[in-house]
Amino acid sequence: MKVLDVVLTPVAFADPPLLNAMGVHEPFALRGVVQLICEDGVVGLGESYGDLAFLEQVRKVLPELKGHDVFDLPGLRRKVATTLGEVVFADAHGLTGGFSVSKTVASVYSLFEVAALDAQGHYLGRPVVDLLGGKARDAVDFSAYLFYKFGAHIGAEADSWGEVTTPEALVGEARRMVDEYGFRSIKLKGGAFDPDQEMAGIRALAEAFPDHPLRIDPNAAWTVETGIRVAEELDGVLEYLEDPTPGIEGMARVAEKANMPLATNMCVVRFADIEPAFRQRAVGVILSDHHYWGGLRDTQALSITAECFDVGLSMHSNSHLGISLAAMVHVAAATPHLTYACDTHWPWKTADVIAPGALEFVDGAVAVPDKPGLGIELDPDALARAHEDYVRSGQTKRDDVTYMRKFVGNFEPNTARW
């Protein structure tokens, strides 16, 4: 089944002022939506980053795809690699680790691989999970993804979540997420405040939700010494400690002293990082993310590799829409060695580009769609609105640092700050 045309649509959707080590989320999150228009009226959908520098790489590949057979995934990867050559896409926030030629190819390929698998599924009348080997589980568990946050964007009214900077407000945020979605585990995005303040937040969550496994992720905002201190003080409280400090060597030094596993989506972000990280026993959990690990099938390869070394697998999330959630659910369902509830930013958004109803949270889990392909439908009006928002936003990249300086004039990223 050949590709006749490819449509790439940059979109934006409203995002609250969520805090992290790099600053604060801007008023809109950007994404790129791809439609592979194929023979027989089949359309395959993919979603990834919306930064202009990323979309420029994606655009280079578009003309190469016409006439490509959507069942030829190795050929698709070759076309992406050949077209991009030695180019390296680097985002402005670094929250998903370092940049490389291989990560750039993996990221661009992933967008098209998901769309090709969706198209294959439509053509065959089978869900993507079946194309990936079949269901290892019927529903995929997600964790509540808590953020400290400002109450409002610059010049805007307060959003419905309000300001969250205290343990009490954090527990309130968690309560709302758990009540609305039924999440059975909780992740706190840290790195925004002093670690003692964030530990107080974790302790308040542990008291309010004694049956919910907890994690904290400061995105490498701490020194090795602070990472070790937090690991000791939160021993028995956390199921894992995510990216306390920068780099494989630093993580290995914290891991040596920590009783809980260390998790990462920053120091192991491509297959070449696995050998040094595992040799130094730097991580006990990898957060997979098909958007930069080379698609759904490479995510499964990552899982098998982790399993061989007795390393756990969880799943990372950036701000995303329904196409990405569907892809995450299909690959998670087809990946037996997935040992933790996955991350998702889903509760933070209020709009989407897909028709509602295909992906529902019940008890914190999303049932795997059984319709063909990803099992979702693009809503053309919603896509057009999201594209208008992209144009209106004036944003061309995610830049949490610069936006934070509008709140705190002399702000510098919190990398290894404490």
Ligand SMILES: O=C([O-])C(=O)C[C@H](O)[C@@H](O)C(=O)[O-]
């Ligand atoms: O687990 C992580 O590191 C992330 O989810 C990175 C994200 O970019 C998150 O920090 C965010 O959206 O601010």
Ligand SMILES: [Mg+2]
């Ligand atoms: Mg992380």
